[in-house]
Amino acid sequence: MIKPPAVVLLSGGLDSTTVLAIANDLGYMSYALSFRYGQRHHVELDAARRVAGSIGVERHEIVDIDLRTFGGSSLTSDVAVPKHDSADALAQDIPNTYVPARNTIFLSFALAYAEVVGARDIFLGVNALDYSGYPDCRPEYIAAYETMANLATRAGVDGQRLSIHTPLISMTKAEIVRRGTELGVDYSVTSSCYDPDASGSPCGHCDSCLLRLRGFEEAGMNDPLKYQGSLV
Secondary structure, three states: OOOOEEEEEOOOOHHHHHHHHHHHHOOOEEEEEEEEOOOOOOHHHHHHHHHHHHHOOOEEEEEEOOHHHOOOOOOOOOOOOOOOOOHHHOOOOOOOOOOOOHHHHHHHHHHHHHHHHOOOEEEOOOOOOOOOOOHHHOHHHHHHHHHHHHHHOHHHHOOOOOEEEOOOOOOOHHHHHHHHHHOOOOHHHOOOOOOOOOOOOOOOOOHHHHHHHHHHHHOOOOOOOOOHHHOO
């Protein structure tokens, strides 16, 4: 039986890694897509390569774009990444780790890649429960983008409807961890931190680290990563 192709956006973090495992489990032939977009560290791309090798993909592409040209985020400029003592202290406002239009840009590349490899399915790991409040992670954004995608591509015009899958969008981090564990994901090869040190060790205090740590705790599991200062 020939597996249908699917493009999977892969950052190397907990969420996108779980989504890749889900896509493979659903029987898709996964074409992983990562970005060197001017982010402040290379650690996540190293993790994306490890994840692609660990879970298995048909092909893994890393695309170069430079969002540091615009800045506007602590991930693409020299602005400090916000740190907190616990997940309960996370700000209610959209944090400065939000990269303007990032998911819109990434999905545009995914559309192009999907047309080239003949995929009618795109997977990404956005989440609207345990997340930092980014506007491009909400269900209404994904629905609107899917509508646009089917108007903007030759495949869509030819009646080959493209679907954007967000299997984690209504899941807590704990549920994501449990689902990935069920699928045999090795979370020790992932990286979620916004501000890791030179060796790649996560800081344990940025939004992403705190949400990840709480997810493992609520799932009743230990995060396999070694945090700075022996936090975990």
